[in-house]
Amino acid sequence: MFKLIKDTLLSQTVTLWGVFRKLFVKADTVQYPDEQPYMFPRWRGRIILSRDPDGEERCVACNLCAVACPVDCIALQKAETEDGRWYPEFFRINFSRCIMCGFCEEACPTNAIQLTPDFEMAEYVRQDMVWEKEDLLIDGVGKYHDYNFYRVAGKRVAGKDKGEALNEAEPVDVRSLLP
Amino acid sequence: MFTFAVGSALSIASILLAVIVLAALLIWVERRMLSFWQERLGPNRVGWFGIMQVVADMIKIFTKEDWVPPFADRLTFVLAPAIIMIVVLMSFAVIPFTPEVGVIDSNVGVLFVLAMASLGAYSVMLGGLSSNNKYALLGSLRAAAQMVSYEVFMGISLLGVVVLAGSFNLREIVETQADGWYIVPQFIGFLIFLIAGVAESHRLPFDIPEAEQEICAGYHTEYSGMKFGMFFVGEYLGLVLVSSLITALFFGGWLGPAFLPPIVWFSLKAGFFILFFILMRAALPRPRYDQLMSYGWLFLLPLSLLNLLVTGAVVLATM
Numbered sequence: 342m343f344k345l346i347k348d349t350l351l352s353q354t355v356t357l358w359g360v361f362r363k364l365f366v367k368a369d370t371v372q373y374p375d376e377q378p379y380m381f382p383r384w385r386g387r388i389i390l391s392r393d394p395d396g397e398e399r400c401v402a403c404n405l406c407a408v409a410c411p412v413d414c415i416a417l418q419k420a421e422t423e424d425g426r427w428y429p430e431f432f433r434i435n436f437s438r439c440i441m442c443g444f445c446e447e448a449c450p451t452n453a454i455q456l457t458p459d460f461e462m463a464e465y466v467r468q469d470m471v472w473e474k475e476d477l478l479i480d481g482v483g484k485y486h487d488y489n490f491y492r493v494a495g496k497r498v499a500g501k502d503k504g505e506a507l508n509e510a511e512p513v514d515v516r517s518l519l520p
Numbered sequence: 521m522f523t524f525a526v527g528s529a530l531s532i533a534s535i536l537l538a539v540i541v542l543a544a545l546l547i548w549v550e551r552r553m554l555s556f557w558q559e560r561l562g563p564n565r566v567g568w569f570g571i572m573q574v575v576a577d578m579i580k581i582f583t584k585e586d587w588v589p590p591f592a593d594r595l596t597f598v599l600a601p602a603i604i605m606i607v608v609l610m611s612f613a614v615i616p617f618t619p620e621v622g623v624i625d626s627n628v629g630v631l632f633v634l635a636m637a638s639l640g641a642y643s644v645m646l647g648g649l650s651s652n653n654k655y656a657l658l659g660s661l662r663a664a665a666q667m668v669s670y671e672v673f674m675g676i677s678l679l680g681v682v683v684l685a686g687s688f689n690l691r692e693i694v695e696t697q698a699d700g701w702y703i704v705p706q707f708i709g710f711l712i713f714l715i716a717g718v719a720e721s722h723r724l725p726f727d728i729p730e731a732e733q734e735i736c737a738g739y740h741t742e743y744s745g746m747k748f749g750m751f752f753v754g755e756y757l758g759l760v761l762v763s764s765l766i767t768a769l770f771f772g773g774w775l776g777p778a779f780l781p782p783i784v785w786f787s788l789k790a791g792f793f794i795l796f797f798i799l800m801r802a803a804l805p806r807p808r809y810d811q812l813m814s815y816g817w818l819f820l821l822p823l824s825l826l827n828l829l830v831t832g833a834v835v836l837a838t839m
Contacts, residue, residue, distance in 0.1 A: 345819060350711075353804055360557050360803035369559040 380458035382484070385443045387459040388434055390474065391452065391483035398478065399453035399490060402429040406445035406454050414438035415445060424499030426491065432477060436462055437470035451490040455483040531621050539612055543756040548574045550756075550798050557802040584745035592742060593650035600647035601740075601747045604640055604754035608761055611636040615764045616691040618774045618782035629690035630682060633765060634675050637720055640758070641667035644722070644729060647751070648739030659738025662809060663729035666719055669816040673824040674716035680709040680831040681769050694773035701772040708827045710770045712820055717766065719812075721758030723797055725804040728812060763793035 371378050380386070393399050402419035420430035445454045464470050482488070491498055493507050504511040548563065548571060555562025564570040588597055614629035616622050626632055641663065648660025681702050685693040693702075703710055719726040730738035740751045767773055767789040774782030807815070 349815070357799060357803045361799055363557045363559055366559055368556075368561050370561055372561065372564075 380460075382458065384458040384460075385441045385446075385456040387457050387462055388436075388439065388441075388445065388472075388477065389455055389457055389479045389483065390432060390477045391455055391479055391481065391485075393489040393491075394482055394487060395489060396480075397426075398428055399451045399488075400429050400432065401427045401451050401453070401490065402432075403427070403450060405448040405450060409444040409448035411442060411444060412438045412440055425496075426498050429474060432474040433471060434477060435471050437467060452483070452485045452488050453490075457483075532623050535612060535617065535621065535623060536609070539609070539757065539760060540753070542760055543753050544574050544578065545571075546756045546759065546794065547577060547752070549794075550801070553795065553798045554802050557799065578749075581746060581749040586745045586747065589651070589653075589742050591652045593652065596646050596650035597742075598747070600643050600650060601743065601750035601754070603643035603646070605750050605757070607636045607640045607643065608754055608757040611761050612757075612764075614690055615761070616694050616768055616773055617764075617786050619691075621783065622691070625689070625691055627687070627689045630678055630688045630693075630769075633690075633761075634671070634678070637674070638667070638671055640720075640754075641671075643751075643754070644739050647743070648729075651739070651742035653742050655735045655737070656739050656741045658735045659729045659731075659741070662731075662735075663722070663739060665813065666726070666728055669813055670716050670719040673712055673816065673821045674720060676821070676824040676828055677709045677712035677716060678769065679828050680706045683828070683831050683835050690768050690773075694768055694775065697772040698775060701770060701775075703770045706770060706827075706831070708823060709831075710766070712824045712827070713766065713769070715820065717762035718797065718800065719816075721762050721797075722755055723759060724801040725806050726812065728806065728809055731806060759794060759797055760790070763790040763797065766790075766793050 391399050400417075402417055404417065404419070407413075407415040407417060414435040415433070416435075417432040418430040419427055421427055441456065443456050446456050449455075462470075491501065491506075493509075495503060495506060495509060497503050551573070552562040552564075552570065562570065563573040566572040566576050588594055611633050613623035614626045614632050616629075644663040644667075645660045648656040648658075648663065651657070681693060682688055684702060684705060685696045687693060687696070715726075722729055728738075730740065732738075735741075740748055743751060764786075767786060771789045773789075774786045776782070776785035780788075
């Protein structure tokens with residue numbers, strides 16, 4: 342009998358009081374279109390393609406993002422410049438399929454593809470959800486300010502031979518016996 | 521004819537208008553209060569603080585297709601939502617709002633309210649039964665069982681007040697509380713009536729007949745448009761009714777210090793209980809069905825009988 346009263350009336354009263362106190366707590370939600378919520382920098386939203394500090398495209402068309410993508414929403418075609426750099430001839434993201442998982446960002450070896458806190462991507466026409474390279478490419482460096490793939494990678498391109506990259510040792514001459 | 525007096529046309533018209541407008545307004549009040557208690561903002565766009573949300577909702581519900589499912593029993597299906605509105609509005613006839621405002625001065629007011637509440641069960645049962653849908657049937661099944669078990673001690677819990685006041689007349693019950701509200705001697709009766717009142721108006725935590733999460737809307741699964749709206753408004757009217765009854769029976773009705781007019785005192789007290797019912801909806805989970813039944817029959821019914829017994833003994837001893 343006592344337990345029944347304790348389990349019903351007392352516990353319910355405590356709950357009622359706890360909920361009543363919420364009346365004086367500031368609302369957790371914001372009035373969205375008028376009031377923008379704070380978006381965390383690591384929020385996984387609209388996908389962009391960034392450029393390196395020199396203003397060149399970072400993407401080297403390695404296709405790793407397309408492979409990592411679980412919904413197959415990335416399509417790209419590799420092309421090559423005369424100085425030996427790879428770049429995507431087209432780069433297409435179908436945002437009507439994209440699930441903003443961020444796997445492409447994790448797979449990217451050159452920090453080219455990045456997810457941003459922007460989420461307002463609604464369109465009236467389904468075809469408008471497909472973004473081409475011109476739409477995806479931004480002028481800035483995104484989250485990584487100093488990173489330039491061709492300056493740190495050992496890949497040989499015109500104007501930069503093996504061993505000339507940042508922090509890179511001279512290649513070992515395997516035919517020489519000198520230490 | 522156009523003065524406030526019990527039974528005058530002005531009195532009846534203003535009660536009818538006020539009660540229905542209040543019931544509609546409660547849709548907004550409830551949504552807003554629930555959202556505050558859940559740390560949200562709630563509907564605040566239409567009109568001042570979102571108060572015109574009621575109008576928007578009404579426009580929506582009035583212009584909706586008035587659809588009767590082909591498999592439903594047409595006559596009963598249409599009749600059921602009307603019953604609950606009529607029955608609850610009838611109950612307001614005996615509620616003593618102020619010394620002047622009221623519809624009838626009935627000497628069996630308490631019995632009348634209980635009778636109307638019992639008739640309200642038909643609405644819910646017939647609504648579910650005529651829908652010819654298994655969820656609706658489950659809902660009306662639950663409603664029937666809940667009504668049967670709750671109306672018994674709902675009546676008995678009020679008898680303590682009746683014994684103390686020596687009258688079934690709600691106005692006399694209010695007037696006898698001039699030297700002390702019945703909440704003090706009848707606290708257990710008040711608690712029992714509160715619980716029974718919640719069950720009677722199908723409010724959370726006792727909205728088992730319409731439990732949205734379990735049986736998708738219970739007895740009004742098949743209803744839409746204004747027929748659903750009548751069930752909905754009927755529920756809010758029931759909420760207002762139970763709050764008014766508690767005010768009249770246990771909290772001295774219109775009585776209060778003279779710096780406010782009686783109607784304000786009555787509204788304040790009833791409003792407090794309306795808000796309390798909304799708080800209960802925000803806070804308490806729904807009990808399991810068998811828990812509700814056993815709680816009613818094995819705990820509250822004996823308790824209310826005991827309460828009546830003790831009250832009767834005390835009244836006899838002090839007479």
